[in-house]
Amino acid sequence: MERDFDRAIALVRQDDGSLLGHTSPAYANMVGPFGGMIAAQVLNAVLRQPDRLGEPIAVTVNFCAALAEGPYTAVARALRTNRSTQHWFAELRQEGQTMITATAVTAVRRATWAADEQRMPDAPAPEQCPAPQGRGFVAWLQRYEMRLIDGALPVAWDDAELPHSISRLWVRDAPPRPLDHAALMALCDVFFPRVWLRRATRVPVGTVSMTVYFHADAERLAATGDDYLFAQARGQGFRGGYFDQTAQLWNRRGELLATTHQVVYYKS
Amino acid sequence: MERDFDRAIALVRQDDGSLLGHTSPAYANMVGPFGGMIAAQVLNAVLRQPDRLGEPIAVTVNFCAALAEGPYTAVARALRTNRSTQHWFAELRQEGQTMITATAVTAVRRATWAADEQRMPDAPAPEQCPAPQGRGFVAWLQRYEMRLIDGALPVAWDDAELPHSISRLWVRDAPPRPLDHAALMALCDVFFPRVWLRRATRVPVGTVSMTVYFHADAERLAATGDDYLFAQARGQGFRGGYFDQTAQLWNRRGELLATTHQVVYYKS
Numbered sequence: 001m002e003r004d005f006d007r008a009i010a011l012v013r014q015d016d017g018s019l020l021g022h023t024s025p026a027y028a029n030m031v032g033p034f035g036g037m038i039a040a041q042v043l044n045a046v047l048r049q050p051d052r053l054g055e056p057i058a059v060t061v062n063f064c065a066a067l068a069e070g071p072y073t074a075v076a077r078a079l080r081t082n083r084s085t086q087h088w089f090a091e092l093r094q095e096g097q098t099m100i101t102a103t104a105v106t107a108v109r110r111a112t113w114a115a116d117e118q119r120m121p122d123a124p125a126p127e128q129c130p131a132p133q134g135r136g137f138v139a140w141l142q143r144y145e146m147r148l149i150d151g152a153l154p155v156a157w158d159d160a161e162l163p164h165s166i167s168r169l170w171v172r173d174a175p176p177r178p179l180d181h182a183a184l185m186a187l188c189d190v191f192f193p194r195v196w197l198r199r200a201t202r203v204p205v206g207t208v209s210m211t212v213y214f215h216a217d218a219e220r221l222a223a224t225g226d227d228y229l230f231a232q233a234r235g236q237g238f239r240g241g242y243f244d245q246t247a248q249l250w251n252r253r254g255e256l257l258a259t260t261h262q263v264v265y266y267k268s
Numbered sequence: 269m270e271r272d273f274d275r276a277i278a279l280v281r282q283d284d285g286s287l288l289g290h291t292s293p294a295y296a297n298m299v300g301p302f303g304g305m306i307a308a309q310v311l312n313a314v315l316r317q318p319d320r321l322g323e324p325i326a327v328t329v330n331f332c333a334a335l336a337e338g339p340y341t342a343v344a345r346a347l348r349t350n351r352s353t354q355h356w357f358a359e360l361r362q363e364g365q366t367m368i369t370a371t372a373v374t375a376v377r378r379a380t381w382a383a384d385e386q387r388m389p390d391a392p393a394p395e396q397c398p399a400p401q402g403r404g405f406v407a408w409l410q411r412y413e414m415r416l417i418d419g420a421l422p423v424a425w426d427d428a429e430l431p432h433s434i435s436r437l438w439v440r441d442a443p444p445r446p447l448d449h450a451a452l453m454a455l456c457d458v459f460f461p462r463v464w465l466r467r468a469t470r471v472p473v474g475t476v477s478m479t480v481y482f483h484a485d486a487e488r489l490a491a492t493g494d495d496y497l498f499a500q501a502r503g504q505g506f507r508g509g510y511f512d513q514t515a516q517l518w519n520r521r522g523e524l525l526a527t528t529h530q531v532v533y534y535k536s
């Protein structure tokens with residue numbers, strides 16, 4: 001069975017070497033697609049390159065303009081290839097305009113001393129956390145099963161300022177799908193805007209730039225399978241129309257799979 | 269008096285629109301220049317563009333190859349210009365090869381609700397912390413006055429694994445220099461490699477990609493002046509030859525000026 005996720009990131013090679021993709025209504029957000037899906041699509045443009053070396057280590061995606069529902073052209077170029085690392089620049093374009101840019105570092109990983117210094121917080125197992133209720137007010141929310149532990153959206157939008165913006169949840173694709181780097185990239189963007197939580201006010205927002213550092217290779221992701229991930233996010237600074245968020249994702253065994261950061265525009 | 273820092277980031281416009289710079293022996297590291305200086309140089313290539321809109325919000329620098337001591341060519345292109353935001357791609361090249369790539373988001377900031385959720389930890393004033401001793405074993409360390417609070421380099425390189433890699437220090441340019449975005453960009457890279465602290469072993473390392481989110485506009489940086497910044501860093505995950513670091517920089521008043529992350533190659 002081909003899943004929504006795989007359909008959504010699919011790319012078809014064109015005669016000029018570029019790749020043709022199409023936004024997916026299954027991952028629609030309020031305006032345009034879910035940013036995590038866009039990030040997965042542009043990463044996939046790198047992963048699909050035949051001369052790609054190794055696995056993704058660091059990916060930064062810049063949301064230059066609101067991607068319109070419809071086709072897009074993806075291009076990815078290796079700007080530098082070293083012995084075990086490679087540096088990529090990628091773009092998604094619509095009607096000749098740059099909509100999304102990205103840089104990616106891919107590398108051949110080697111076994112080394114290892115440690116997960118950021119430890120997964122203690123939490124009840126996902127099966128003990130409340131299953132999601134309702135269908136979510138935008139399409140992409142239906143593509144994820146989120147079992148919230150704490151830091152939910154305010155029950156009342158009453159401008160009651162909260163002292164922090166930490167959210168913790170178990171999350172996986174819905175329906176469940178074996179984890180890979182593209183799916184993990186998208187999962188790094190499942191957190192609702194931290195400013196909504198802090199302010200208990202739903203102000204207009206939009207992610208401007210997002211970075212993911214992968215701590216897991218394909219083997220570790222495959223071993224994680226389609227199980228829940230523990231995801232945690234918090235805001236750091238909010239000022240002058242932009243705030244940032246830092247987040248971590250672990251598998252159930254407490255293995256740190258990715259750390260991620262983003263800066264988000266907000267209004268008022 | 270022109271300072272080392274200003275000389276080091278200086279760029280001369282060429283007939284073809286590119287900028288010509290030169291690495292600075294004053295900021296030399298063990299192999300090639302201090303990465304923070306390289307990051308400041310590539311940011312400066314964006315800041316020097318006459319059509320630049322607003323101030324830097326997010327900058328990602330990718331260290332593709334070891335910059336050699338000598339001249340470099342900097343190019344910066346606006347890939348997308350919106351009403352109040354602009355998306356840049358920049359490169360430093362030597363002998364026609366891509367050595368450094370960067371993306372930058374610049375934007376016109378607006379007054380909004382604001383909060384510094386990441387609070388500056390309690391610490392003694394910089395004047396109460398020990399002044400640096402000795403001259404540092406590489407040139408760039410002499411360009412910064414670092415007053416360490418905790419998380420110093422191990423006294424003995426004895427492989428005694430430490431449980432965490434948090435370092436906290438007061439830091440400013442030496443000699444003192446009024447703060448601006450380029451100087452703050454460089455300051456975001458002053459932390460020694462977290463893996464050295466965790467392992468008490470000096471293994472080979474190199475930053476691969478670094479992102480800075482600026483939370484302060486030019487006015488706030490000017491108000492900070494040449495005073496000390498409080499800087500804090502910690503590692504999150506170490507595995508497969510790469511670790512990441514998350515860090516924050518505040519001014520003495522506890523105003524969050526920048527948050528920054530990087531992923532670093534390490535050996536064995």
